[in-house]
Amino acid sequence: MLSQILGLIWKIPKWIIELLSWGKSFKNNPIIGNYWLNFFGLHVVRVIVAHTLFRLRLFLLSPIVPSEYRREFIENGYVLKKDFLDNKQFSKLAKELEQFEGPVREIIEGTTVTQRIFMDHKEQERAPEFKALVKNQLLDRLMRYCSSKNRPPLFYIENLCNYENVNPRPDPQRDLHADTFHPCVKAWLYIDETNDKNGAYIYVPGSHRLSRKRLKWEYKESLEACKKGRKRSSERYWDGSFRVSKDDLSEMGYQVKKLSVPANTLVIGNVYGFHCRGEALQKSKRMTVWMQARDNPFNPFFTPFPRGTARVFEKVWRRVLERLDRGKINSGEQQNFYGRLSRPKPTQVAD
Template sequence: MTIGTVLLAPIWALQLLTSAKSFLDNPLIGSRRLNARGLHLARVRLAAGLCTWRRRRLARKVRPDWREAFDRDGFVAIPDVVPIAEFPALREAILSYRGPAREMRQGDAITRRMAIDPAMLSAIPAVRMLLEREDIVALFHYVASFRTTPLHYIQTIVSHDGSNEADPQEALHADSFHSSLKAWLFLNPVAEDEGPFTYVRGSHRFTPERLAWEHRRSLADPRMIDRLDARGSPRIPAQEIAAMKLPAPEGLAVPGNTLVVADTVGFHARGTSARPGERVEIWSYARRNPFLPWLGGDLLSLPGIAERRVNWLWRLRDRLEQRIGQPWRPVGTRTPMDHDA
């Protein structure tokens, strides 16, 4: 045993009570011996139980039809979430907004993000009004299982940019071993063959079949499987979906002005796109430590702080790039659909 192992062992142990999920980076999380004795399964069960308990306390503020759809399917799709008369102006304001942008390439797709920060909220007050709507906030809290403010972005997905590599987001996967929130408000229609959000209905529930699958996958050698899988975002083939008695994945073809809010512990993917194209959306994300028993207490969600977090996170990763990596490269001032610097 090396000195480094001795020094890091307490940190690895503490990470067991956090959202840490990498089987490669934490030898306790990735230990086949410990997982054979139920370590991974215990973390999954505890996180799921606490999530259910928190959601029960948050449920009364959520519209019943939204809550019922989410509880059944693992996501809810809300058409015309912005009043029809107001949506064209909001869409135009977002698509014409110019601000600092960052991009990341995965396979043959490019993801561009612009932070919904104080500058954007000041320039487009309708965005702030939308994101602070009580019914939407209550739904976000319920799906995230915490009273937390998500990180918000304007996101553009450019598909088939000319690379021959596969887009890893097109493989069915879960984001982690515990629940988290992702949401998309699509500004343009998304057809079935244009990379739609794809989800396996009901796969957010930890049924006996899902728990057995979690246990089996925890016994794999993390050095011998897909890199993203080994880092805690498991990929799953279609035959294993069927073995869990789950339906086939479903691509959501939706009109513009549709909000989709999902628990990404369920199996999901970006559907394949038949042609080069792009889609633009308001994209939101929230993931907290799943083992916290309380609902709030997130200081980073306070007004004045919440809307600045994205830029702070980007700058922090810039400083720590050599140590932790920084896939999000600055590409200058852009509009969401501006391809040239």
């Protein structure tokens, strides 16, 4: 009994810190997942405050990015730029990534196997073309702006292997969803073209913006997410990445868009907007440089030291990944190995 009380006392500050930062789990945090607090609007207040601060930071960072990109990001929720690198540079990068050997994390999600290599600054030293991409001024500025935190993102090489795993579970990434309650970005530089065969990225333009209907939906979902056990209508509600139904989408007036893009296209998406991995029609693979930038949405400031802050985040994230690895490897969801990403054949890119 005493140990339970002490355990609870230790956990309360942790729950409060999560509440005041990026915590989103309705299951693991009893404050975030409290029905009555959400009945009186806790979740909706978090959404509104996070979005207000995001827009303020975007406004302050606007001088670092040309206006056409800002407009596209604010209106649609994503930036899409074809022919991002010149052909020669892209060709060299694609070849380097095909041949790169590093620590691979292979994660099973339904029938999909996702292979990722976390490209921290040490790994980048062994990949000169990748390092040049990280230093690309436009990419750097776009990511610092779109994240609203003035910080370069975490970098990975990602290789998506469709129908690689024979598993009756559906891939949760194929359902339209918002990653979390606050704006944050993920980005992809596509090494392969995307199409129906390998599953293009799906995004709902404009769904990153707050509207009365969206807030009403957020409120409804937050109460749903507080339900326990059998009352919960979907196993994914508890984690705070709300899934959205077709009926809800049309109720909110949104249209779904499939972003089938050629190789060498950069997409930066605000993943508060609804999105998902498109269905792949056949066994296939697609490789990207994958970038992620998530930060405390309630910190009104952005860093004045982009590089130094990125290094700190990289170090912390490496430790978090190692901790997450243990649980996922034990549950059979993940395996780690050192080597190349498995690819059917090198990507052909014209010089």
